[in-house]
Amino acid sequence: xxxxxxxNFVATTRxxxxxxxxxxxxxxxxxxxxxxxxxxxKLSRSSLSTFTEEENMMRETVASWTKKVVAPKVREMDxxxxxxxxxxxxxxxxxLMGIETPTNYGGxxxxxxxxxxxxxxxAKVDPAVxxxxxxxxxxxxxxxxxxGSEHLxxxxxxxxxxxxxxxxxxTEWGSGSDAFALKTRAVKRGDEWVLNGTKAWITNSxxxxxxxxxxxxxxxKGYKGITAFVVERNNxxxxxxxxxxxxxIRASSTCEVQFTDCVVKSENILGDVGVGYKIAIGTLNEGxxxxxxxxxxxxxxxxxxxxxxxxxxxxxxxSVADFQGVQFDYAKLAVDIESARxxxxxxxxxxxxxxxxxxxxxxxxxxxxxxxxxxxxxxVEMLGGVGFTKEFPVEKFFRDSKIGQIYEGTTNIHLQTIAxxxxxxxxxxxx
Numbered sequence: 001x002x003x004x005x006x007x008n009f010v011a012t013t014r015x016x017x018x019x020x021x022x023x024x025x026x027x028x029x030x031x032x033x034x035x036x037x038x039x040x041x042k043l044s045r046s047s048l049s050t051f052t053e054e055e056n057m058m059r060e061t062v063a064s065w066t067k068k069v070v071a072p073k074v075r076e077m078d079x080x081x082x083x084x085x086x087x088x089x090x091x092x093x094x095x096l097m098g099i100e101t102p103t104n105y106g107g108x109x110x111x112x113x114x115x116x117x118x119x120x121x122x123a124k125v126d127p128a129v130x131x132x133x134x135x136x137x138x139x140x141x142x143x144x145x146x147x148g149s150e151h152l153x154x155x156x157x158x159x160x161x162x163x164x165x166x167x168x169x170x171t172e173w174g175s176g177s178d179a180f181a182l183k184t185r186a187v188k189r190g191d192e193w194v195l196n197g198t199k200a201w202i203t204n205s206x207x208x209x210x211x212x213x214x215x216x217x218x219x220x221k222g223y224k225g226i227t228a229f230v231v232e233r234n235n236x237x238x239x240x241x242x243x244x245x246x247x248x249i250r251a252s253s254t255c256e257v258q259f260t261d262c263v264v265k266s267e268n269i270l271g272d273v274g275v276g277y278k279i280a281i282g283t284l285n286e287g288x289x290x291x292x293x294x295x296x297x298x299x300x301x302x303x304x305x306x307x308x309x310x311x312x313x314x315x316x317x318x319s320v321a322d323f324q325g326v327q328f329d330y331a332k333l334a335v336d337i338e339s340a341r342x343x344x345x346x347x348x349x350x351x352x353x354x355x356x357x358x359x360x361x362x363x364x365x366x367x368x369x370x371x372x373x374x375x376x377x378x379x380v381e382m383l384g385g386v387g388f389t390k391e392f393p394v395e396k397f398f399r400d401s402k403i404g405q406i407y408e409g410t411t412n413i414h415l416q417t418i419a420x421x422x423x424x425x426x427x428x429x430x431x
Contacts, residue, residue, distance in 0.1 A: 048345050051113070058099075058114045062121040065094055066129075074126045077251035078396055081243070084251070087129060088165065088207060096122075097136045098161025100145065106158035107141075112286075116293045116348045123297025124304070127400040128251035130294045132165070135203050138290035140166035143212055143228070143283050147271040152230060156210060164209040169199040169257055170280055176201075177413050180223035180277055184259065186215035193217070193269075195229065195237070195262040201407070205240050206253030209233045213259065214276050226276035230268040237262030248399035285361050286351060287408050292344040292364035295372035295404040299337050302372075302397040306330075306379040309386070320382075329382060333375050340368040359421040366414040369404030376401045 051059070073084045091097050099115040101107020108114075115137045123130035144157055160166055175181040184197025195215050205211070211231045218225035231238055241256030271279055307330060310321040320326055343364040350357035376398040380387040387394050405411045424430045 048342050048349070051117070054110065055114050055117055058110065059117050059121055061094070062096065062118045063124070065090065066122050066125045070122065070129055071125050074251075074393070074396070075390070077126070077128065081245060081250045083129070083132065083207060083253065087251075088132070091129075091133055092162055095161075096133050097165075098141060098157070099137050101141055101157050101161045105153060105161065107161040112289075112352050113345065113348045116289060116344065119290050119293040120297040120300070120344075123294045124301035126251065127294055127298045127301075127397070128249040130297060131249055131252050131291075132204060134287070134290040134294055135168060136160065136166055138287040139168040139283050140210070140212060142286055143168075143270060143279055146282065147228070147275075147279050149267070151267060152270065156230065160210065165204050165207050166210040166212065167202050167204040167208040167257075168283070169202050169205075169211050169213040171199060171201045173198065173200045177410055179280065180226060182214060182216060182226070184213070184215040185219075186217045186227060186229065186264075188217070189263075191266050193229065193264050193266065195231070195259040195264060197259050198241075199257040199259075201244070201254055202257050203252060203254055203407075205255040205257050206243055208240075211238065211257065212270065213257075213264075214280060215259075217273055221274065223277045224274050226280070227273050228270040228276040228279045229264045230270060231259075231262065231264055235262055235264070247402060248396070249403055284408060285358050288361045288365040288414075289344065289347045289351065289357075291404060291408045292340070292347065292361070292368040295365075295368035295401070296337070296340045296344050298372045298397055298401055298404070299333075299340060299368070299375040302376040302379040302394050302401075303330075303333060303337060305393050305397070306382055306387075309383060309392075326382060329378060333378060336371045336374060340364070340371045343367055359418055362409070362414040362417040362421075365404075365409065366411060366418070369401075369411065372404050373398075373401040 069090050070087055073087060077084050077087070095108050096118050098105075098107030099110050099118060100112060101109070103109040119130050119134045119137070122133060141157070141160055144153055144160070148156070156164075170179055170182070172182050172184065174183065182197070184195065184199065186193045186195050193215075195213060197215060199213070209232065211233065213229045213231050214226055215229060216225045217227045233240075237260045239258045239260070241258055244254040246254060270276075307321065310326060310330070311319050313320045315323075321330070343360070347357050347360040347364045350360055376394060379394040380398050383392060383394060386392050389395065409417070
């Protein structure tokens with residue numbers, strides 16, 4: 001018993017000494033923090049809803065232009081299944097087609113988050129126009145910035161920023177989610193390559209002047225034979241096929257693109273022979289953040305089109321917005337939208353900081369696309385009869401929302417990507 005009491009005394013003494021030392025250390029740290037309070041304040045972290053002056057200016061400018069120029073044309077473009085040429089021209093004039101492109105190549109030289117903000121703001125009014133600038137900025141331009149030779153950058157980036165629409169030709173009729181099963185072939189002939197094959201579901205292709213085309217140069221190497229070629233629209237052998245009559249995002253063109261003995265010079269290879277799969281993966285990871293922003297903007301647009309009506313609409317002597325059941329509905333939607341917003345801009349900031357963002361991009365795209373459909377559907381329901389008519393924009397938002405769970409990676413593909421990364425985080429040996 002004396003031995004036990006002795007051990008307890010020792011333990012208690014040590015504990016007291018530790019606590020005394022810990023308190024002394026805390027006081028010392030507190031004094032240092034107090035002396036350096038002003039410096040610490042400057043280094044404090046910002047919230048994800050805090051943007052730079054330049055980013056806020058981008059948001060305000062795009063929102064103003066979109067409401068003034070795009071909004072009056074949304075219904076007509078949807079009905080005609082066609083992008084208004086003046087809207088496309090305006091996207092270039094507003095500097096929205098080369099947001100990250102350095103100024104020496106004719107662009108704005110802004111950051112990735114600015115591009116995401118622009119995509120989001122345009123989607124609040126018309127997700128179809130939003131995807132036009134999304135593909136231009138996050139897929140086409142980024143591919144040139146990261147993989148293009150100086151020759152290709154000087155030749156094409158100024159045009160892409162000011163007048164030429166681009167498209168990303170990866171998908172084929174037999175290779176959607178299994179993108180690297182593509183059958184388009186490129187055969188070397190001297191200092192040229194001859195392309196043969198057909199691409200499907202190509203966004204922007206009806207109006208595009210420049211095509212990034214993925215073709216396999218050596219099928220024996222599998223996906224490591226895939227190479228990215230830059231092809232101009234007037235290239236003999238390139239034909240833009242039928243335009244799809246889609247459920248939603250109808251102003252955005254989606255066409256088949258055919259290549260029949262289409263000759264391309266070796267200097268028009270992006271990156272190098274056989275690295276096309278890296279270009280596709282890298283650009284699509286960034287593109288997923290763009291689609292997350294598009295779906296976020298869609299959800300916000302549907303929400304903002306609904307709540308004012310619920311406030312003004314009276315039933316049983318009070319505003320519909322004041323019924324508890326309705327309040328629960330739009331409160332939950334507000335939570336979903338805020339969650340999608342935080343995910344999207346977290347992924348964008350991670351990308352800017354040069355950190356790994358693949359999981360976060362997949363999460364943002366998955367969650368934002370689910371949220372977009374959920375919000376648009378509930379908006380139609382809460383509006384009642386008027387929500388089911390084309391007089392209100394929410395029925396279009398509802399139709400536009402479905403594509404978010406399909407292109408640039410289906411919902412299941414993103415869940416699979418997330419699961420693989422989570423699995424590896426808990427077991428580094430997992431491949």
